[in-house]
Amino acid sequence: MPDDGPVIIGVSRSTEKIREIIRKVADVDLNVLISGESGVGKELVARSLHYYSSRKKRPFIKVNCAALPGELIETELFGYEKGAFTGADKQRMGKFEAAADGSIFLDEIGEIPQSLQAKLLQVLQDQKFPRIGGHREIEARARVIAATNRNLEAEILSGNFREDLYFRINTISIVVPPLRERPEDVEPLVHYFLEHLSKKHRLPKPDLSPRLMKLLQTYHWPGNVRELENYLKRLLVMGESKEIEAELESGGLNRNPAPEDDPSPSPEAVIEEAAQEALADNHNPREEKQFPSLKEVRDRAVQRVERALIKQVLEETNWNRREAAKILKISYRALLYKLKDMDLSPR
């Protein structure tokens, strides 16, 4: 592969296999679904598929489906005509249209709401769609690459993801395993990142002790390659090799522990509480105990966990919303929407 495009580093069997699949399918117009934990390199795979295809010179358009509430994903994908809804004061092109003959990368596809799943399926079948509020059909010629860190098969079983859409997007499946399952990749990744980062930041490449390398190879990497990259940035810029060794040994990064007097509830605690609350709300005094639906409990729990996390991040960033949005990996607009929705404001 030429070296100006994205490079997928690694010597493990699974990484080799992924490079091989990319070579084979990059130029075939089949939909690809990339799955794997957060930080394993799904986006890198998506960009490689685009880069090594004849669509390379065409747009690569990414849509982060997790960053936007449902209604906004729809307008984001398909665009709208002037007057389609209040506030639509001029026509806007959607991402499908912008991607044209290129590739459209639907990141976190597991997050799109049911109603939109149906619409997306329709568009993929018909290969055309009107802008919202419009009549003229626009061709959907972009190659669709989707990614998810959810187990979509499980989501289908629990009724959250449409099976027919799954089959549409999953013509080719690329599963990127977690870094802990391919420790052979750690060493080449370390060398690659140190080389790359030291050039980029014009800093000398640090020497790595054998002990640190060993620790990097045996650590469980919950944040996968992204986490490894962050450690190496820190090593390069701060030179904290002893601190890093100690941290890896004690089970990982914990640079911002919650202060003792203000413990943030764990996600588990929040979920438990939401479930209890839904149960209590649903208790009908005239009948026997009534259980809330699973969906209701889930929605509540998700809302509460999100709220707690957003609040925490905002407090840490002194309510710098742009920075908070970056940390939360959602768009600024989506954050503002959530703040309004959750009625969150600085004290």
Ligand SMILES: Nc1ncnc2c1ncn2[C@@H]1O[C@H](COP(=O)(O)OP(=O)(O)OP(=O)(O)O)[C@@H](O)[C@H]1O
């Ligand atoms: N095999 C690899 N070789 C080189 N760089 C890699 C590799 N895997 C991941 N990276 C780098 O690690 C970082 C995280 O990868 P990426 O954003 O593709 O992960 P992701 O699976 O999309 O994560 P998320 O689910 O959080 O969106 C990026 O900087 C990416 O370039």
Ligand SMILES: [Mg+2]
């Ligand atoms: Mg990603």
